Amino acid sequence: MTEIRVGHLYPEYLNIYADRGNIAVFANRARWRGIGLQVEAIGPGDELRPGVHDLLYIGGGQDREQALIAPDLAAKGDAIREAVDAGAALLAVCGGYQLLGGFYRDRSGAELPGAGLFPLHTVAGERRMIGDCLLECELEPGVKRTLAGFENHAGITRLDKGAEPLGRVVAGFGNDGESGVEGCRTGTAIGTYLHGPLLPRNPWLADWLLAHALTHRLGETPELAELPEKLEREAHLVSAARARARGGRY
Ligand code: GLN
Numbered sequence: 001m002t003e004i005r006v007g008h009l010y011p012e013y014l015n016i017y018a019d020r021g022n023i024a025v026f027a028n029r030a031r032w033r034g035i036g037l038q039v040e041a042i043g044p045g046d047e048l049r050p051g052v053h054d055l056l057y058i059g060g061g062q063d064r065e066q067a068l069i070a071p072d073l074a075a076k077g078d079a080i081r082e083a084v085d086a087g088a089a090l091l092a093v094c095g096g097y098q099l100l101g102g103f104y105r106d107r108s109g110a111e112l113p114g115a116g117l118f119p120l121h122t123v124a125g126e127r128r129m130i131g132d133c134l135l136e137c138e139l140e141p142g143v144k145r146t147l148a149g150f151e152n153h154a155g156i157t158r159l160d161k162g163a164e165p166l167g168r169v170v171a172g173f174g175n176d177g178e179s180g181v182e183g184c185r186t187g188t189a190i191g192t193y194l195h196g197p198l199l200p201r202n203p204w205l206a207d208w209l210l211a212h213a214l215t216h217r218l219g220e221t222p223e224l225a226e227l228p229e230k231l232e233r234e235a236h237l238v239s240a241a242r243a244r245a246r247g248g249r250y
Pocket of ligand 1: 094096155
């Protein structure tokens with residue numbers, strides 16, 4: 001049986017708003033297609049060997065937890081970039097997304113080093129950006145899809161010139177509450193502020209990442225069998241409606 005190897009970065013520190021639930025979605029959508037998923041927790045002091053994992057995942061967290069792991073994560077920056085350059089898929093949520101940029105200046109004014117995967121930096125603002133958020137994404141040319149989730153961040157993220165956002169904000173705050181874009185994408189790596197967890201209500205993104213992880217494992221792009229998505233679609237519509245109704249308001 002084909003097995004996808006997942007590296008879960010700092011699960012004991014960065015896991016709020018049920019971000020760990022994203023791993024369960026990867027596991028179930030793989031299992032329903034007869035594919036295994038092996039998850040290795042990677043914590044402070046653990047080595048990250050490029051090429052070992054097909055999929056890297058990091059969740060969100062409060063400033064306190066981010067400060068505890070930021071230097072260790074920054075020291076893994078080269079290995080993470082090498083892994084993604086070699087085709088490993090990556091999903092980073094909120095606090096983890098911020099720390100995969102250049103730096104995060106938190107609410108205390110402390111500048112936490114970033115791993116330098118995403119061309120961006122983040123500075124915590126006075127007001128938190130909280131609520132449901134709806135994006136329009138186009139990860140494949142001509143294929144537009146919506147992404148619905150929940151955001152809660154003080155961080156104001158600025159993308160470097162030429163950086164590719166994950167999507168256009170339809171409703172919500174997004175990276176900074178003004179630029180109209182959310183997240184960042186570099187190759188097979190996706191960064192976003194969207195919690196929820198994100199993937200149960202957006203299975204297409206889980207499949208996009210699984211397909212890239214399988215390509216990394218197998219050396220060829222697999223055809224993923226379609227799965228029934230009635231509940232997922234309903235959850236997406238509810239979240240999207242909440243975002244349209246209330247998203248992006250302090
Ligand atoms: N601590 C960061 C912020 O406030 C990230 C929060 C999170 O992961 N939800 O912006």
